[in-house]
Amino acid sequence: MKVLVTGGAGYVGSLMSSKLHDAQHDVVVFDNLSTGKKKALPKSVTFYEGDIGDEKILNDIFQKESIEIVMHFAAKIQVGESVRKPDLYYRNNVAKVLHLLKTMLQHNCKKFIFSSTAAVYGEPQYLPIDEQHPVNPINPYGSSKLMLESILADYHKAFNMDCIILRYFNAAGAAIDGSVGEVQIKKQNLIPIVLDNFEHNRTTSIFGADWNTEDGSCIRDYIHIEDIVEAHAKAMEYLSRKNIFEIINLGSNSGVSVKEVISIISKITGRKIDTKENPRRRGDAAQLIASNEKAKRILGWKPVNSNIKDIIRSAYRWHFNRKY
Numbered sequence: 001m002k003v004l005v006t007g008g009a010g011y012v013g014s015l016m017s018s019k020l021h022d023a024q025h026d027v028v029v030f031d032n033l034s035t036g037k038k039k040a041l042p043k044s045v046t047f048y049e050g051d052i053g054d055e056k057i058l059n060d061i062f063q064k065e066s067i068e069i070v071m072h073f074a075a076k077i078q079v080g081e082s083v084r085k086p087d088l089y090y091r092n093n094v095a096k097v098l099h100l101l102k103t104m105l106q107h108n109c110k111k112f113i114f115s116s117t118a119a120v121y122g123e124p125q126y127l128p129i130d131e132q133h134p135v136n137p138i139n140p141y142g143s144s145k146l147m148l149e150s151i152l153a154d155y156h157k158a159f160n161m162d163c164i165i166l167r168y169f170n171a172a173g174a175a176i177d178g179s180v181g182e183v184q185i186k187k188q189n190l191i192p193i194v195l196d197n198f199e200h201n202r203t204t205s206i207f208g209a210d211w212n213t214e215d216g217s218c219i220r221d222y223i224h225i226e227d228i229v230e231a232h233a234k235a236m237e238y239l240s241r242k243n244i245f246e247i248i249n250l251g252s253n254s255g256v257s258v259k260e261v262i263s264i265i266s267k268i269t270g271r272k273i274d275t276k277e278n279p280r281r282r283g284d285a286a287q288l289i290a291s292n293e294k295a296k297r298i299l300g301w302k303p304v305n306s307n308i309k310d311i312i313r314s315a316y317r318w319h320f321n322r323k324y
């Protein structure tokens with residue numbers, strides 16, 4: 001198939017693009033390189049540099065490339081930043097995407113896979129969180145993703161746009177073959193932050209040790225990017241059917257605390273990790289753990305790389321042996 005991957009030079013998008021390319025699909029990557037890296041992509045992948053809000057480039061791409069399906073990864077993704085700069089999140093994650101959807105419809109491309117997030121659920125009312133769980137985002141990042149989900153539901157009804165919305169829990173790890181990994185200069189997520197602090201002998205902040213959890217630190221469901229990419233491949237197959245609109249969690253069905261992550265990193269590095277207990281971070285929920293029953297049932301997917309030790313080992317290898 002001819003697949004447009006927005007944000008296809010980024011952390012998850014670049015692994016997706018490489019895997020689609022390996023599976024002989026025709027891949028077109030569109031990325032503004034704000035965080036993504038061209039070096040993360042196979043040389044023969046068609047690449048367009050630009051912003052998803054730029055209708056002119058979008059039109060050029062759709063005119064030239066006969067895109068059959070869009071995988072939409074391009075987004076702002078940091079909870080903390082979204083609280084400080086909500087305008088950035090609503091513009092990038094909602095307003096600009098309307099241009100992409102408009103261009104798709106103009107070119108009769110009506111298959112869309114959307115990278116959404118567990119942040120749409122907010123503070124959980126029960127665990128594990130299934131897709132029926134009420135949505136109530138507690139930060140602008142989650143709100144922006146939920147807004148796009150609602151827009152897609154309406155586009156499905158009005159324009160027959162077939163959509164699969166994948167709500168990622170905590171995407172983590174690096175490609176198993178070491179080719180691709182997290183690329184931000186300023187590390188944004190727990191595992192890369194701890195590894196970076198370890199490398200530079202800095203102390204790691206634990207954002208809140210007074211949460212209502214066993215060890216007082218927040219619990220998250222870490223899901224390996226290899227598993228996320230595999231779910232997208234299965235979603236793409238599923239979208240060959242007609243009249244599809246599905247919302248599906250991507251998680252491992254198990255939770256790990258911040259302190260447990262740090263302790264595993266300490267074991268893998270063979271050194272004690274310096275930590276400091278800091279106040280809670282605004283916009284955080286105590287626990288986020290996915291039910292992945294629907295992904296198993298609908299997509300025939302299950303996570304096979306998401307054991308937390310394997311995730312951290314792959315992230316560690318990437319951190320100290322990155323390719324770009």
Ligand code: UDP
Nearest residue numbers: 079188189190193205206207218258281284
């Ligand atoms: N966290 C932390 N120290 C850090 C970075 C993150 O204690 O330096 C915590 C954060 O508060 C959250 C968990 O680690 O409970 C995962 O955070 P991350 O930003 O990686 O992902 P999020 O769950 O916000 O999407």
